[in-house]
Amino acid sequence: MDIVEANGARIPAIGLGTWELRGRPCARLVDQAIALGYRHIDTAQVYENERDVGEGVRASGIARDELFITTKVWTNHFAPRDLVRSVRESLARLRLGWVDLVLLHWPNAHVPLRATLEGLAQVREAGLTRHIGLSNFTVALIEEAVAACPAPLVCDQVEYHPFLSQTKVIEACRRHGLALVAYSPIAKGRVKGEDTLSRIGEVYGKTAAQVCLRWLVQQGVSAIPRTSRVERLSENLAVFDFELSDGEMNEIFALGSPRGRLTNFAFAPQWDD
Numbered sequence: 001m002d003i004v005e006a007n008g009a010r011i012p013a014i015g016l017g018t019w020e021l022r023g024r025p026c027a028r029l030v031d032q033a034i035a036l037g038y039r040h041i042d043t044a045q046v047y048e049n050e051r052d053v054g055e056g057v058r059a060s061g062i063a064r065d066e067l068f069i070t071t072k073v074w075t076n077h078f079a080p081r082d083l084v085r086s087v088r089e090s091l092a093r094l095r096l097g098w099v100d101l102v103l104l105h106w107p108n109a110h111v112p113l114r115a116t117l118e119g120l121a122q123v124r125e126a127g128l129t130r131h132i133g134l135s136n137f138t139v140a141l142i143e144e145a146v147a148a149c150p151a152p153l154v155c156d157q158v159e160y161h162p163f164l165s166q167t168k169v170i171e172a173c174r175r176h177g178l179a180l181v182a183y184s185p186i187a188k189g190r191v192k193g194e195d196t197l198s199r200i201g202e203v204y205g206k207t208a209a210q211v212c213l214r215w216l217v218q219q220g221v222s223a224i225p226r227t228s229r230v231e232r233l234s235e236n237l238a239v240f241d242f243e244l245s246d247g248e249m250n251e252i253f254a255l256g257s258p259r260g261r262l263t264n265f266a267f268a269p270q271w272d273d
């Protein structure tokens with residue numbers, strides 16, 4: 001499994017996203033994913049599945065040190081004391097002593113970012129997480145966060161797939177040694193059957209989704225595809241035995257536009273074009 005290194009963190013290049021998975025099916029899928037070789041599991045307070053993710057991790061029987069587990073703090077817990085308390089509650093739901101990465105799930109313009117980052121750094125200082133980072137932060141907010149945070153940030157987790165270009169955010173991440181972690185990396189299934197990806201896939205005996213994931217990891221991005229289907233778990237992991245040419249990478253870059261975003265909310269920041 002390839003690793004993405006960022007400011008001291010070693011993030012497995014493919015992880016399991018768990019947004020919208022809950023209950024027994026979620027726990028079972030996490031267990032199955034780990035059995036198949038996944039070492040990176042992504043959850044969040046707002047997904048309401050931390051308990052299920054923890055159950056899947058325990059059922060897998062794998063040593064805790066072998067896994068990279070991320071959770072994210074929801075925006076209503078951004079006041080520093082609240083933030084620390086909410087991460088303790090996440091750990092209690094996960095039944096884990098620490099996570100590998102805690103992210104601010106979305107920017108929150110109503111709480112001063114510096115104060116939130118101080119709370120986030122305290123979470124790391126207290127040993128509740130090994131690393132801290134951001135999610136859904138724009139270039140301007142990344143710059144502000146890096147300047148204000150008392151501890152190193154290791155990533156920005158954002159929507160990224162061939163239909164949504166993220167050049168500016170990627171450049172900002174590289175400038176500051178942050179990894180880009182891609183959610184919805186196969187565009188919620190929309191890459192399936194896409195002509196360019198399918199044609200390239202035929203060359204390597206791979207599906208359009210595998211070509212898409214390969215394109216991401218070949219950029220040094222970590223991707224967290226979500227699936228509720230076991231057969232897709234192995235498919236999403238089998239992207240380390242072929243390499244796309246520069247020409248193929250560029251053909252896939254050409255599919256992107258700033259308008260390809262699939263996840264947006266009224267509280268989202270002003271995105272970079």
Ligand code: 1BO
Binds near residue numbers: 019044046183263
């Ligand atoms: C509201 C959840 C967005 C993706 O993590």
